[in-house]
Amino acid sequence: MSQIAASTNDDGNLVEIRDVSFQYGTRTILDNLTLGIPRGRVTAIMGGSGCGKTSLLNLIGGRLRPSRGQVLVDGQNVPDLNIRELYQLRKRMGMLFQHGALLTDLSVFENVAFPIREHTRLPEAVLRNLVLMKLQTVGLRGARDLMPWELSGGMARRVALARAIVLEPMMIMYDEPFTGLDPISMGVIAKLIRELNQVLGITSIVVSHDVAEASLISDYAYLLGNGRILGQGTPTELQQSTSPDVRQFMDGLPDGPVPYTYPARNYLEDLFGENGR
């Protein structure tokens, strides 16, 4: 662990979130949030549903604008970029969506080839080899001619992962990569995330509410709640934390700082009060 911490300091952070606030309508999603994503590491961002994890990814990808604060990616402040600069930056980011977001009218091969065809003028033979190599990485070279609706959820996500890495990005953002998968597919995705990070050195941000899987593959983890950081540290440190917020989430307790009951007026009054008659 000390080795990781040392190299983290050497490389610095690829993504820096500084004092970011974000509102959706009148609801505050992120409240003065500051965090860093170390270069070349797997960072998990955990938290309950609707705590702003996905918004955070969209802020980093420039699909949302913060109402306040800076979102620095590789030294560039994302909200300040114009559309051309933003698209240049996005070519160096990959994103894996929750359900893969494969283009339904294209085959597996064409889906992986899509970013290359859009952004480069590679000869067909080179393109073919490149796509097959990426499909081999995720173990689906044999599925190249299938259409997206013929794939299982886990396979679709692996194809989407091949597509996300085909332009050799510097980082990948995973949005709930484990949701709705069977244990085997989950293991496959976890292994791939780890391998891509180790072999290609891709900085990875894993947004998940799956504590066990996310802890297993990440070097560092943040726990978000109510738009703030409730806890952070290596997965082992989070496991040993005594903070009630962290404990409730890590142990999956039904009641705690996040209450079991939705706010309501007094129960007895509600049942036997004036309106109850």
Add this chain to the structure above:
Amino acid sequence: MKMFQSLGAAVLSTIERLGSAALFFFDILGNSWALVKRFYLVTQQVYAVGVFTLPIVLVSGLFVGMVLGLQGYNTLVKFGAAQSLGLLVALSLLRELGPVVTALLFAGRAGSALTAEIGLMKATEQLAGMEMMAVNPVMRVIAPRFLAGVISMPLLAAMFSAIGILGGHLVGVGLLGVDSGAFWSQMQNGVDFRDDVMNGVIKSVVFGVVVTWIAVFEGYDAVPNSEGVSRATNHTVVYSSLAVLGLDFIMTALMLGDV
């Protein structure tokens, strides 16, 4: 008081949507230039939008022409003018029924399909995925479909009119005994290229733009879930049908005004 409030809110939100639809229209036009180099994207969509609408257009055109033949004959024969049946059928189709009925069929068949397709792409994060791959979805997805609609509509209307005239000929000449030579020669003499044919073409181009614009906007603006997509599809058919009929009146008034 509540009523005025909700009325005001409805008006404001309508104006807001019209505004964003207008901005979206210019966004599409701005992104259409990039398709000159990649015209195959448009061709693919012409196939999807136009060719699949062709059967319904041809069948409807045939029947509308046949009905025109029957109705027209029954009226004209009272005045001893049954020889003019060809002219009546051709003018009705070219000036009015061809563009309008084709546009209504187009809205129902192609427009709803476009809205549903784009709405589902949005709901399944395909459009967001493209954005994150640094591909502009308006250029890659919307503009080709829009151009395909604008290209297909006049062609479909022309085919509707052509097969409708054949249908009128089938009934008038084949069943009711109108002279074939008179049928065609009356048509040839009476139909003016600029006033009749071109006016119909202009109408069909305008309808193509409006229907496709409504369809792609509704899809792109849909609430990204199944309920939102079905509502957007519904809106496409209703709004574009109303827009076609309203615009038809306005354009007819303008076109007849300067004859």
